[in-house]
Amino acid sequence: MQYSMNSCTLQTAASAAGQGQVFRFWNELDDAGRKKLSGQIAALDFEELNLLAAEYVIKRPETTIPADLEPAPFFPAEPRTGEEKKLYFQADQTGEELLRIGKVCLLTVAGGQGTRLGFEGPKGTYPIGPVSGRSLFEYFAGTVSAAVKRYGKPVTWYIMTSVVNDQDTRNFFREKNFFGLDPERVMFFTQGSMPAFGTDGKLLLGAKDSLSLSPNGHGGTLLALRNSGALDRMVRENTPVISYFQVDNPLAPMLNTRFLGLHELTGAEMSAIMLPKTNPYEKLGNFCTSGGHTQIIEYSDLPANLAESRNPDGSLRFVAGSPAIHVISRDFVARLTAGGKLRLPWHRADKKVPFINEAGTLVKPESPNAVKLESFIFDALPLASKTMILAGKRETMFAPTKNQTGVDSAESCREMLLDRDAAILEKAGFTFPRDKAGKRTADIELGPALAADPAGLTRFAGRKIVPGTREVWE
Numbered sequence: 250m251q252y253s254m255n256s257c258t259l260q261t262a263a264s265a266a267g268q269g270q271v272f273r274f275w276n277e278l279d280d281a282g283r284k285k286l287s288g289q290i291a292a293l294d295f296e297e298l299n300l301l302a303a304e305y306v307i308k309r310p311e312t313t314i315p316a317d318l319e320p321a322p323f324f325p326a327e328p329r330t331g332e333e334k335k336l337y338f339q340a341d342q343t344g345e346e347l348l349r350i351g352k353v354c355l356l357t358v359a360g361g362q363g364t365r366l367g368f369e370g371p372k373g374t375y376p377i378g379p380v381s382g383r384s385l386f387e388y389f390a391g392t393v394s395a396a397v398k399r400y401g402k403p404v405t406w407y408i409m410t411s412v413v414n415d416q417d418t419r420n421f422f423r424e425k426n427f428f429g430l431d432p433e434r435v436m437f438f439t440q441g442s443m444p445a446f447g448t449d450g451k452l453l454l455g456a457k458d459s460l461s462l463s464p465n466g467h468g469g470t471l472l473a474l475r476n477s478g479a480l481d482r483m484v485r486e487n488t489p490v491i492s493y494f495q496v497d498n499p500l501a502p503m504l505n506t507r508f509l510g511l512h513e514l515t516g517a518e519m520s521a522i523m524l525p526k527t528n529p530y531e532k533l534g535n536f537c538t539s540g541g542h543t544q545i546i547e548y549s550d551l552p553a554n555l556a557e558s559r560n561p562d563g564s565l566r567f568v569a570g571s572p573a574i575h576v577i578s579r580d581f582v583a584r585l586t587a588g589g590k591l592r593l594p595w596h597r598a599d600k601k602v603p604f605i606n607e608a609g610t611l612v613k614p615e616s617p618n619a620v621k622l623e624s625f626i627f628d629a630l631p632l633a634s635k636t637m638i639l640a641g642k643r644e645t646m647f648a649p650t651k652n653q654t655g656v657d658s659a660e661s662c663r664e665m666l667l668d669r670d671a672a673i674l675e676k677a678g679f680t681f682p683r684d685k686a687g688k689r690t691a692d693i694e695l696g697p698a699l700a701a702d703p704a705g706l707t708r709f710a711g712r713k714i715v716p717g718t719r720e721v722w723e
């Protein structure tokens with residue numbers, strides 16, 4: 250059998266690299282198990298993994314903060330000077346034109362494991378709709394439909410999955426009939442995986458016939474776009490502009506004309522939305538510059554003296570936090586991944602990873618026992634010849650669903666969706682019931698198409714919203 254022939258070579262390579270433990274249970278495996286394990290191991294580069302183990306696992310990498318670190322400049326959410334007003338007007342027009350001539354495609358990263366949310370199944374299938382229970386994917390799909398209708402052009406939506414959720418994600422879309430979208434215009438592609446290391450740098454087995462594999466971080470998007478053929482498709486369909494957002498943020502501005510237009514007009518290779526941080530230690534990456542390059546320093550890595558430093562007017566110096574919303578030029582992805590290789594730094598995370606011990610028993614650790622390595626999309630920023638950062642508005646752009654309750658949770662996300670919808674209704678002339686403190690006393694959930702294009706609200710003209718109302722308006 251082919252795989253067992255190869256397995257000898259693989260076993261020799263694994264042993265030579267000091268990773269022979271991955272074959273510990275080979276003799277107990279049936280054909281299918283052997284095929285699975287040898288397939289996983291054949292995809293590894295032991296030399297590189299051992300270098301990574303030495304650099305990131307056995308040693309704990311130190312983040313060095315460049316001496317010339319400065320806050321990154323950004324465009325304000327609203328123009329302040331005459332020049333800015335002119336530029337923003339042009340940007341709005343340019344963004345609109347990009348959409349009208351079909352130059353923009355959408356990219357959702359949905360390969361993560363969503364461990365904090367603790368939900369069985371892909372995060373995109375999570376029922377986030379505050380009244381309807383519609384899924385995160387349905388929110389995005391509704392916005393795509395609205396854009397197709399409004400701009401009269403098909404829009405291709407790329408969805409990155411991972412080994413842990415690819416099949417379930419595809420099945421979900423099939424079951425939901427692609428939410429009425431053209432299935433030909435939805436392309437799923439799968440990101441790469443990384444094996445988990447024990448703290449001694451040895452690869453862990455998650456089962457006797459399997460390494461402990463997990464998605465390689467959203468930085469894996471870039472290479473996966475090339476390897477999957479998505480990049481070629483973007484060339485074929487002539488969509489040079491990629492709107493990038495995360496599956497756990499149903500407020501993500503997927504088709505924001507100003508953001509798209511400023512990206513185009515400034516000639517940026519990668520652009521980002523920034524949100525003003527609410528406190529020095531808010532858990533958002535910090536937009537900074539060093540040596541003329543934009544970079545993100547994670548909140549946990551920004552030293553206190555910088556995090557807390559203030560401008561003369563009392564505002565935070567390092568105020569720009571990242572909600573992970575980007576516009577990326579297709580040619581930039583092609584340049585970065587030319588030759589099928591891309592080197593982004595790895596980030597270490599200490600995790601509790603179930604593993605098979607020497608005796609062949611599955612151990613579920615109580616405390617972190619393993620190291621996972623991930624790369625992050627924002628590490629592409631310093632590699633861009635030009636970047637553009639635009640200030641965004643939290644209440645209309647960022648409702649992350651990381652946890653079940655509390656900060657950045659499904660609960661807070663639902664509240665933000667309802668608040669956003671109430672604001673849309675009020676802007677459209679509806680009277681929304683509120684208590685003395687200004688808090689909503691009714692829950693009206695707008696369908697994503699209505700939220701994207703409130704002109705459709707004329708259908709509801711004359712409807713009264715009384716305290717306690719709980720409805721979905723589509």
Ligand code: UTP
Nearest residue numbers: 358359360361362363364365464466467495496
């Ligand atoms: P997070 O870093 O919040 O990770 O991902 P997560 O997997 O969703 O949740 P936790 O940390 O396990 O609780 C931010 C975004 O990046 C995507 C996620 O799907 C989410 O949209 N992502 C993350 C990937 O697509 N691939 C990855 O390998 C990691």
